[in-house]
Amino acid sequence: MVEPIYSTVTLCGASIPMKRAGAGRPMLVLHGSGGSPRFLPAMQKLAERFEVFIPQAPGFGGTPVPDWLETIADVANFYLEFLEMFDLRQVHLVGLSLGGWTAAELAIRDASRLASLTLMDAPGIVAPGVAPRDPALESEEQTIRNTYFDPKLADDAMARAFAPDNDSVRQANRRIVMKLAGQHRYHDPQLQAWLYRIRIPTHIIWGAEDRLFPPVYGETWQKAIAGARLTLIPRSGHLPIQEQPEAFAAAVAEFCAQL
Secondary structure (H helix, E strand, O other), X not given: OOOOEEEEEEEOOEEEEEEEEOOOOEXXXXXXXXXXXXXXXXXXXXXXXXXXXXXXXXXXXXXXXXXXXXXXXXXXXXXXXXXXXXXXXXXXXXXXXXXXXXXXXHHXXXXXXXXXXXXXXXXXXXXXXXXXXXXXXXXXXHHHHHHXXXXXXXXXXXXXXXXXXXXXXHHHHHHHHXXXXXXXXXXXXXXXXXXXXXXXXXXXXXXXXXXXXXXXXXXXXXXXOOOOEEEEEOOOOOOHHHHXXXXXXXXXXXXXXXX
């Protein structure tokens, strides 16, 4: 088993925790709205073939919110600085949910250090026939329930989210997500117009049963990025990395290994 190394990175006036594991071509994983996740089984599998970097974005996990942090584009610029700091090249960039939106913003700006882009159930765009998601219309509990296909995983996620010792982190993540994405109904009208600038191999991975952002969003990403591949993961909601870890890791590794 590959054991992650935990460290703290100070960059752009922010100090963030980071997990790093494995060896091989670098893979940068951008987390979603829950902050940097546990070292999940899917990440363990990927670390057997790649050197996986999992930094936490500023403002998540209860860390201070820098003065410069206002938009998802700001987070993308922060990660560009991260790539330079570690001088990472030929990077496989993997964005999970909200991190997928961030990854797309990064690739639009500067893909010179990237070998590939993988987006998992990413918001950030508008899909035909689907009204942009309005967080004011659902409670935290509803959002968590709608995140998962498997009710048991939803129960487990509820227990973790509302555990007393997690309250401050949950509230902090909720505030920063609302600031960056929720108040904009989880999309940037300008983003879609610039997706043609992504000219690196791109893989869209989507939970076939995603109720937060239905698979039509994945199809829309695929059509907007030239040559993009779309993989639907059966029996999975918004987080294939958790619900179908083996299928997710295999899909990511198979795509990246070809490049």
